[in-house]
Amino acid sequence: MVEAISMEEIEEKANRLGIDLSRLDLDSITLPPGQDFGIISDDDEDVLRDEEPMQFESGFGNVIVVDNLPVVPPEKYDKLETVIRKIYGQIGTIRKDGLWMPKNPENQKTVGYCFIEYTTPEVIFVLVMKVASFNGFDVRGTVFAMSGQDLKKLLSKHDLGDLKTSLIWLFVLRTPSQAFHMKLELSIVQNDHYCALSLANGQYADSCFMEAELAREKTNGYKLDKSHIFIVNLFDDIDKYMKVLDKWAPPETKPYTPGENLHQWLMDDKARDQFVIRAGSDTEVMWNDPRQLKPELVYRRTTSSLPLKKEDYIKRVKAELKDELFEVTKQLFEARSEEKSKIRVLMMHVEKLFLQLPACSSMVSRFWTESFVQWSPLGTYLATVHRQGAAVWGGANTFNRLKRYAHPQVKLIDFSPGEKYLVTYSSHEPSNPRDMHRVVLNIFDVRTEKPMRDFKGSADEFAIGGTGGVAGVSWPVFRWGGGKEDKYFARLGRNMISVYETETFSLIDKKSIKVDSVMDFSWSPTDPILALFVPELGGGNQPARVSLVQIPGKEELRQKNLFSVSDCKMYWQSNGDYLAVKVDRYTKTKKSTYTGFELFRIKERDIPIEVLELDNKNDKIIAFAWEPKGHRFAVIHGDSPRPDISFYSMRTAQHTGRVSKLTTLKGKQANALFWSPSGRFILLADIEWDPTGRYVATSVTSVHEMENGFNIWSFSGKLLYRIPRDHFFQFLWRPRPPSLLSPEKEEEIAKNLKKYSKKYEAEDQDVSLLLSEQDREKRRMVQEEWDTWVKKWKQLDEEEKMVRQRLRDGEASDKEEEYEAKEIEVEEVLDVSEEVVIYDEEQ
Numbered sequence: 043m044v045e046a047i048s049m050e051e052i053e054e055k056a057n058r059l060g061i062d063l064s065r066l067d068l069d070s071i072t073l074p075p076g077q078d079f080g081i082i083s084d085d086d087e088d089v090l091r092d093e094e095p096m097q098f099e100s101g102f103g104n105v106i107v108v109d110n111l112p113v114v115p116p117e118k119y120d121k122l123e124t125v126i127r128k129i130y131g132q133i134g135t136i137r138k139d140g141l142w143m144p145k146n147p148e149n150q151k152t153v154g155y156c157f158i159e160y161t162t163p164e165v166i167f168v169l170v171m172k173v174a175s176f177n178g179f180d181v182r183g184t185v186f187a188m189s190g191q192d193l194k195k196l197l198s199k200h201d202l203g204d205l206k207t208s209l210i211w212l213f214v215l216r217t218p219s220q221a222f223h224m225k226l227e228l229s230i231v232q233n234d235h236y237c238a239l240s241l242a243n244g245q246y247a248d249s250c251f252m253e254a255e256l257a258r259e260k261t262n263g264y265k266l267d268k269s270h271i272f273i274v275n276l277f278d279d280i281d282k283y284m285k286v287l288d289k290w291a292p293p294e295t296k297p298y299t300p301g302e303n304l305h306q307w308l309m310d311d312k313a314r315d316q317f318v319i320r321a322g323s324d325t326e327v328m329w330n331d332p333r334q335l336k337p338e339l340v341y342r343r344t345t346s347s348l349p350l351k352k353e354d355y356i357k358r359v360k361a362e363l364k365d366e367l368f369e370v371t372k373q374l375f376e377a378r379s380e381e382k383s384k385i386r387v388l389m390m391h392v393e394k395l396f397l398q399l400p401a402c403s404s405m406v407s408r409f410w411t412e413s414f415v416q417w418s419p420l421g422t423y424l425a426t427v428h429r430q431g432a433a434v435w436g437g438a439n440t441f442n443r444l445k446r447y448a449h450p451q452v453k454l455i456d457f458s459p460g461e462k463y464l465v466t467y468s469s470h471e472p473s474n475p476r477d478m479h480r481v482v483l484n485i486f487d488v489r490t491e492k493p494m495r496d497f498k499g500s501a502d503e504f505a506i507g508g509t510g511g512v513a514g515v516s517w518p519v520f521r522w523g524g525g526k527e528d529k530y531f532a533r534l535g536r537n538m539i540s541v542y543e544t545e546t547f548s549l550i551d552k553k554s555i556k557v558d559s560v561m562d563f564s565w566s567p568t569d570p571i572l573a574l575f576v577p578e579l580g581g582g583n584q585p586a587r588v589s590l591v592q593i594p595g596k597e598e599l600r601q602k603n604l605f606s607v608s609d610c611k612m613y614w615q616s617n618g619d620y621l622a623v624k625v626d627r628y629t630k631t632k633k634s635t636y637t638g639f640e641l642f643r644i645k646e647r648d649i650p651i652e653v654l655e656l657d658n659k660n661d662k663i664i665a666f667a668w669e670p671k672g673h674r675f676a677v678i679h680g681d682s683p684r685p686d687i688s689f690y691s692m693r694t695a696q697h698t699g700r701v702s703k704l705t706t707l708k709g710k711q712a713n714a715l716f717w718s719p720s721g722r723f724i725l726l727a728d729i730e731w732d733p734t735g736r737y738v739a740t741s742v743t744s745v746h747e748m749e750n751g752f753n754i755w756s757f758s759g760k761l762l763y764r765i766p767r768d769h770f771f772q773f774l775w776r777p778r779p780p781s782l783l784s785p786e787k788e789e790e791i792a793k794n795l796k797k798y799s800k801k802y803e804a805e806d807q808d809v810s811l812l813l814s815e816q817d818r819e820k821r822r823m824v825q826e827e828w829d830t831w832v833k834k835w836k837q838l839d840e841e842e843k844m845v846r847q848r849l850r851d852g853e854a855s856d857k858e859e860e861y862e863a864k865e866i867e868v869e870e871v872l873d874v875s876e877e878v879v880i881y882d883e884e885q
Contacts, residue, residue, distance in 0.1 A: 102159075104254045105277035108261070109155040111143070112270050116150050119143070125266075130158055133260060134253030137161040157277070160253040304422050306438035308778070315732045316340060316776040317739070318415055318424060319752065321767035325410040327424070327441065327776075330737060330754060332762045333809040337754075341441045343410035413453075414772060418461045421733075421777040423488070425455055425464070432466055434488065447486045447493075456518040457488070460526040463544065464488050465518065469501060478502055483519060485547070495547040504533075523565035523572065523593065526780075530570055530593055532563065539563055539574065541593055550594045562610070566644065568618035571599065575610045575623075586610065588623050588640065590649065600642065600649040608635045615668040615675075619645050620692055622675065624666060637663045641692070641701055652701050656688070667715035669722075674704070676715050676724060684709040687726065723757055733778040737762070741773040 108130075114122050123141060130136060140159035143152050254276055262274040307316055314329045317337075324344050328337040411426035418425065423434035424441060431449040435441040447464060454467040464486045469479045478500035485494045497504075497519075504515045516534075523530040523541075530550075532541040538554040563574040570593040578586045586607040590599040604610070608626040615621070621642040626635045639654040661679040668675045673692040680686050689704040712726035718735035725731075730739040741752035751766035752773050781788065791798060847853065 102277040102281075104161075105157060105159045106254050106257050107155060107157055107275050107277055107280055109273040109275070110270055111152065111154050111156060111272075112266070113154050114152050116145075119152065122152065126156060126158070129261065129264070130257055133257045134160045158257070160257070302436070302438045302442070304436045304438070304444075305779075307421075307776070314338075315734060315737070315778070317732075318417070318772070318774050318776065319767070319770070320411075320415065320772040321750075322769045323409075325415060330732065332737060332754065332756070333806065335763045337763075337765065343441075415774070416455060416457075417774055417776055418457045418488075419459050419777055420461050420779040422461055422779075425457075427452055427455060432464065434464075445488065445491050447484070447491060449482070449484050454517055456520070458522045458528040458531070460528040461488055462528040463494065463531075465520055467515070467517070467519070469515065481515060485520075494544075495542075503535075521563070521565055524570045525568045530565075532565070532572070534560065534563060539572070541572075543594065550596070555591070555596055562612070564612045564614060566618040566621075567614055567616055569644075570594070571618070571644070573612050573614070573621055573623075575612065577610075578605075578607055582606070588612070590621075590642070590644075600651075602640055602642075602651055604640070611666075613666055613668060615672075616670045619643070619673070620668070622666065622668070624663060634660075636660050643692070643699065646699070650699065654690070654701055661686075664713055665715045667717055667724075669717050669724075670719055672721045674721075676717075678712055678715060678726075682709075684711050685713075686710070687712060687715075718757065730773065730775055732775050739773055739775065741770065743771055744769045 108126070111126070112122060123143065126143075127136060127141060130141075137159045138161075140161065141156060143156040145151065146153055258274045258276060261272050264272040264274075266272065310329070312329075312331070312333070314331055316327055316329055318325065318327050324342060326342045327340040329340060331338045412429060413427045415427075416425045417423070418434070423436050423444065425432055425434050429451060430446075431452055432447045432455050433443055434445050435443055437444075447466060449466040449468060451468045451470065452466045453469065456465040456467075457463070458465075466484045466486070468482050470482070472478065472480060481497075481499055481501050481504050483497040483504070485496070486492065487494055501515055504519050520531040520533050522528060523532065528544055530541055530543055532539055535554065537558050537560065538556050539560060540554040541550050542548060543550050557574060557576060559576055559579055561575050561577050563572050565572060572591040572593060574589050574591065576587050576589070578584060582605075585603040585605050587601055587603050588610065589601045591597065592599050602623075604625055604627075606628045608628055610626070611624045613622040613624070621644055623640040623642070624637060625640060626637050628635055636659045637656070638659065641652040641654055643650050643652075656677070656679055658679075662681050662685075664678040664680070664685055666675065666677050675690055675692075677688050677690070678685050679688065687707040687710055689706070691702050691704055694700050694702040710726060714726070714728055716725045716727070716729055716731060718724065719731055719733055720735035723735065725738065728740075730741070731737075732739070736757055738755045738757060739752055740755070742749050744750055749766070750768055750770040751764065752770070753764045754762045756762060783791075
């Protein structure tokens with residue numbers, strides 16, 4: 043209900059705010075048609091008794107106060123008012139006489155602030171009424187597009203009392219177009235169409251505050267000149283601040299409640315690693331326990347069928363339809379009245395969307411994830427994907443849901459390297475088949491769930507730089523730089539690279555880096571350095587080039603021109619010490635290509651570059667990989683089914699600044715390189731190293747019909763255990779964060795490994811003895827089971843002895859050697875047939 047205050051309180055507040063009530067014409071104030079703002083007239087007592095009063099917002103939500111304006115004399119008043127109207131008129135429609143700048147009565151100068159009131163915007167309601175039952179939607183229904191007044195007329199004309207389970211969808215579309223806003227509400231009408239009226243009025247009143255909030259957001263801190271920077275507040279906020287008590291009261295101190303330790307799994311006394319699998323209806327997190335030769339279950343989430351409440355179904359429907367109906371109703375709002383055919387098509391599309399609603403059964407299957415799971419880069423969170431958005435899970439001893447990120451129909455997710463931000467992606471089919479897919483990307487703060495920025499556009503805008511992802515979009519769209527601090531992220535555009543900083547989530551220097559025909563870029567894993575590739579231009583007159591650019595200064599650190607280039611790929615070493623650029627070049631005849639490498643030494647003075655060519659430069663390069671944290675790299679090259687693998691080092695015994703070849707493995711059947719995460723060891727097969735480089739996993743997913751499941755091996759190739767699982771979908775090791783030890787400490791441990799390993803060797807021996815004892819116990823149990831079985835059948839044999847004796851005509855012995863074996867042949871005619879054969883004597 044509306045709060046009632048006395049006239050004395052109104053006059054006191056007006057004096058406090060410097061408002062001259064004598065200038066206000068109270069008689070000119072009229073209520074909007076059909077609205078009484080909750081004030082019931084004297085002759086409506088029966089209505090007041092019979093119906094619940096409707097709730098309305100009260101206050102001055104569409105009024106803002108702009109402070110720190112210039113103090114000007116009367117002759118400059120009009121000029122200042124024109125400037126203010128120009129600034130704030132771009133955001134919304136200022137009400138007639140809705141801009142008031144108070145003056146000092148003594149000198150008639152302005153006092154440095156003003157009040158701006160925005161008019162109530164035009165509103166169009168798209169109302170969809172559907173008769174629903176708990177088992178799904180009935181096809182019957184109507185679609186209306188109308189103003190708020192027409193909506194009231196419609197609802198007052200038709201009795202909706204019999205539609206006890208009607209679903210009312212309201213879409214509020216606002217003007218101006220640059221402040222376009224939509225609100226979606228779902229209500230169940232129960233014998234009272236005023237429920238819908240109340241909802242409509244609430245939406246109508248609520249939406250008119252948006253322009254004031256937008257004005258505060260856009261202009262607070264606006265710099266008119268060096269001395270006048272605007273301070274903008276909502277009028278209601280000032281009223282709230284005026285009610286603050288004069289005497290300060292200390293806030294209540296709440297006891298500190300520590301949260302769950304999300305890194306508890308790293309403290310495992312056996313130094314084991316975890317992995318997650320998806321198979322059938324189960325998603326499971328397990329310890330890898332090679333000592334016990336089996337995994338140990340940590341957490342399992344099984345698909346369950348649970349009763350579905352009607353309110354849960356309503357929420358699900360809202361989430362599934364919101365984005366598509368948003369686009370349709372936006373087009374409906376923007377359509378001109380004479381475009382009747384377009385409006386008719388849009389109306390039909392709304393009906394079509396409602397026909398596609400999921401059936402509401404009494405039971406619903408609930409998965410932990412609806413498509414895939416994904417670990418965060420440091421292993422802190424496990425992310426799941428749902429129709430409503432993404433969620434992250436974690437905990438000390440179990441997996442609790444920690445945060446949720448709303449993004450309907452999300453298809454892909456990506457974490458920043460330091461786990462500070464989460465990028466979500468969705469694509470939506472347009473209502474017009476000739477239009478492109480619409481792409482939506484949101485960036486969330488992982489800890490607060492707050493959306494930091496969104497990016498929207500057609501699929502073409504996000505498809506530059508390769509293919510992949512969904513609907514041709516290159517994924518990930520954003521590439522993160524600045525190491526684990528997550529300071530920068532960038533995306534490739536047409537003739538530019540857009541680099542954003544995460545402090546304000548805006549472009550660095552408010553502009554992109556302009557680079558004509560740029561094809562690709564890559565961040566250093568540890569430093570804010572961009573490596574970018576530009577192909578040849580002008581028919582070869584302008585050479586291709588690879589450039590290193592320092593961020594945020596956008597200073598070019600090094601550039602290398604390349605000639606006759608067919609293709610180029612960039613590979614950073616994990617510590618950012620080296621950059622290898624694989625360059626495919628045309629031969630002089632332009633009929634074939636050969637490959638070489640440009641090797642950049644990033645941390646050395648002036649960033650020297652070395653050129654490396656293979657012994658046979660015509661060999662095809664199949665794969666390239668740096669050793670993690672090291673100075674070596676491997677290359678698979680050759681054209682035969684069994685290519686060669688060559689190993690190189692960026693150091694030599696005599697010269698640390700010269701690349702050298704270490705060895706070549708001839709004729710190996712390999713097409714991929716997988717270094718151990720700790721370096722030193724490499725596997726020439728499609729496998730998954732655990733984070734420590736001690737164990738290896740191989741898996742067969744449900745793409746293949748046979749032998750689904752996973753195997754765990756030692757790094758030396760010994761099979762430790764095999765776990766078969768039908769309908770196997772996914773296997774992922776849980777990543778580990780970087781070691782807290784310094785490189786010097788790690789080197790000291792490596793040198794004295796024998797001293798440190800004695801403890802673990804003793805533990806291994808204890809486990810081995812335990813396993814031996816368990817093995818002996820298992821054999822003993824098997825022997826006992828066999829003996830019990832033999833004893834049972836001997837007892838049965840003894841019980842049936844007399845029966846056997848009678849069957850042998852009184853012969854007592856069961857020994858086979860006391861009997862004479864005879865073979866008797868019995869012939870039996872099964873069938874006789876006659877056939878007349880004509881014989882020709884001349885033959």
